[in-house]
Amino acid sequence: MGELIAGRYRLGERLGAGGMGEVWAARDERMRRDVAVKLVHPSYGARQSETRDRFQREVELAARLSHQNIVTVHDWGDTTVDGSRLLYLVMELLAGTPLNRRFTQDRTPWPLGVGWAAQIAQALDEAHRHGVVHRDIKPANAMVISNGTVKVLDFGLAKFVGDTVNEYELTATGSVLGSPSYMSPEQAEGDRDIDHRTDLYSLGCLLYEAVAKRPPFVATSPLTVLRMHMDTVPQPLSNRLPAGVPPALDDLVLRLLAKDPDDRPADAMTLAEELIGLLIEAAPPSPGRYDLVGLSRLGLPGALAQRVLDKAFDEQFRRRLVHEERLRNERAEAEQEAARIRARAEADARELRAAAQEEAERILAAARTEAGREHDAAPEGLSELRSEYDRMSMESDTFIHRLRLIDALLDDGKDPDSAWRNTAASLIEETEHIRSRVRHEQRGLSRLATTEQRNLNAAQVTDHLSELRTQYDRWRLSTMTLARMIGDGERLLNAPPPDADGPPPVRERAVDSD
Template identity: 45%
Template sequence: MLAERYELVEAVGRGGMGEVWRATDRELGRTVAVKVLPPELTRHEEFRVRFRREARTVASLNHRNVAVLHDVGEDTTDGGTTPFLVMEFIEGRTLTDALTEGPFTVERALSVGRDIADALAHSHGQGLIHRDIKPSNVMLTSGGDIKVLDFGIAKVVAETTTRLTATGMTVGTPAYLSPEQLTGRSVDGRSDQYSTGCLLYELLTGRPPFVGDSPFAVMHQHISQEPLVPSRLRPQIPAGVDALVLRTLAKDREERLGSAAELREALAETLAALGAPVTAPTRQPAASAPVTPTAPPAPTVPPARTAADPPAGPGHTALAQQETRTAPAPPRPSGPPPGERPGPAASDGTPSPARRFSVGAGRLVALLGLVASGVVTLGYQDLYDDSLEPLIGVWAATAVLGLAVFRWFPLTSTCLWWGAGALAVASVTAGGMDRGADYSSGYGSLYYYDSYSSEYYSASYDGIDRVEIFAAPLLALAVLCLVRALRPRDPSPLAAACALTLGGTGVGWLAFDDEGQTGVFSVAWGLTAIAAALLEVRARRTATPRPRRRLRFVTADQRTT
């Protein structure tokens, strides 16, 4: 019996933050869950004061995905002080238990992640960061809903330990801790987003993003290594889901989504894109007309207990008279679509092209252009022997220049290499003939073959081939591809290659003369390459520098749960 009110019936769970009991509230006659905190955490008066204060903030949360905190108190029987929490009793099982049966379906995993993000968006709006999102702190109810547990405890443990021992303390389970928690930096809502990303990764693949032989090995991977793409472990995971999960796991929090609310909306949109039925999270009614905030509101912290407060002990609990209030839901963000590939970002969330093409796809497109332009240039010589030296010289120059900047500016290299081949295409007149010509066997025009007379005839009665009109759609497509290729938020080397190839073909079909066609395309090609180079230079200058990270080793008096 605790505080002469809560009768402990049976233990239902145990962890580093305490032991959970199914209990009966003797005054109200209802079943509740009582979490008894371990003595090593509660022997200090400062911890108990901070704990009661934080509990008042947690009790103010009112959300369908947050476990309700009914009461907090201290039992002083048997000569000791035992702080405890009283929460709603949830019929169900933790995600840890559910994962023993294997990974979730993609749709169910995204649905669970969306509900967790919805709960975090609500708590962050109250200024409360969880700091310890993990499978054992999330319950699957018997009705299929999600309940997030243990808000506020990790913060009190970390702050009190730092205050009393003058050393930092890493609180949480290593498999789900963010890099900033491991390196002792300040924590905000994006740390919860990282932990949620770790949890979502495990729901999708059956294992956390980082595993190792020891907690230190796992911590080091969180700080210095990139996770495997989830679809590498489970091929049926769509690319859009891969991208969203990896963005939540960015080492630099500036590269993650801006808030838990953005994560919630991105998960909901991804679910909709997969064709799964999406039930929008229930928004909580506000106590007053909501006002769109410019920043998350700071938590309202009640004053510490004073001598005038009723003493804690048998029959007295700190939240018996506390009123539960509901905060307005945070405003709907306008974040990037969930299908966008994760990448380094500037402070406004813009992915950095300088880092985007450090992976294979963009560079493969560029290298293919180097080979293709060489083949086209040499093939052009078979038709026009007198044009070998200029085109070979251009190709050689672009090959050398492109290789010189390939490591840092892959989009620019793509434009240089594909443009060299397109220049040869543009110099070939595929359109009109001289007026009055009946037929010709030369290159550069369209003809038809008359099998009866065994002769070639021009494609029009007056000796002029009417193919110039075909250049219009090609050039229009080239412009569209070029706009897509040079989009600052998401540049595309594939679109650049298409733009230059279509542009070269279209200019050739304009058929005004060889030198004019070559000159027009050269100007357009040069401007495109310069624009690509400026785009990549700007991206490298504005990209958020990667901070130096150090692994903070946990000493013997530090605990992780």
């Protein structure tokens, strides 16, 4: 064309045309740079000043947006070309391919389509936070440049054209303003109070087409397509693809295409986070699946792959911090629980020790009480038995004395071969034996009453007493026999001899002295 616009922008090759006008490559003669000039053809009518003001307002609002995924606006104005009054918009010139052209090529691997949609979502987040709603998100308005970055075009223009058409009621009967394949249900119904969620719906249609190679709704009539947007539930991506689409992507696309805006993701940033999360989950790749290596074309600084890697690193770092914090909390809880268990165990041990000590003291006291009773009972029996043995010892001493008197009397009779003397000798020997045994038992009784008594329980003491009483009865019987024998001997000594050979009479003095 070669025409100079506003005395500054020299038009070159026409790059494209659409319902809102034409796009030309141009040269900025003042800044000496290549730019793109979009010529818009509004019908001014009688209110051309208001239309120009509206264009200025929308374009200047869009020009304030500064984001790597939004095309930069340099200038705007109005001019006359070939006798027609036009509005123009000057933007950066992009060397890339619109997504609608990319979609006509081979099927887009789903991670690549998700990567494109994530970039568009970030651009929409920047616009929505500044109060700008695009209203015409479609593949033709998104361009992939040489470094892999997606640039979104025509912010502000869709709203300007829509408002202008509505203002002058310039829509022909049965015609549709906009792109029916990507319109939200609220746009299709002609709702003027649409908000940022209409862009999310349109982006859902774009993502659907990127993965499935067709929009969610296809019909021969644009009006039928609009009706399907309002009434028809779309087929899930998994129904149109053989395999490989993550269920999370299927679910996200269906939520983007919800008829009710409240059922869609809350905002563009939430959507971008979910899309990047899908890419993170897709790496590392598994055999037979598309992987993030295919996104290496987007790896330049500021492009999606770099942001995905940064996001993955940040997510990994965040998860590590969360994991370390959870480990610290679990360790602290474990230490607290261990301290509680240790304190409880120590308390239980103290209670058990106190209870055991108390029980031991009770048993010891009971044992001492029982031992005291046994001790009190044992000496009484021992004392009684000792008295009996003392009496037996005295009796044996008396018997010995009496026997020796008998022996002396016999000796006085000068009859060493006398039968009586032999009898007396036997009695003396028997009596000495009895006295020896009595004294032996006396010593045993003394040890029992002193040293060994502490080591004897009641049953042992009773057994000893029973044994000693048995011995006592036996010795008592022996002494009674001995006494009888001595008595018989004394009577024989005092009796008159039967003949001359009999023993002499025993002197009464000797017997009385006993």
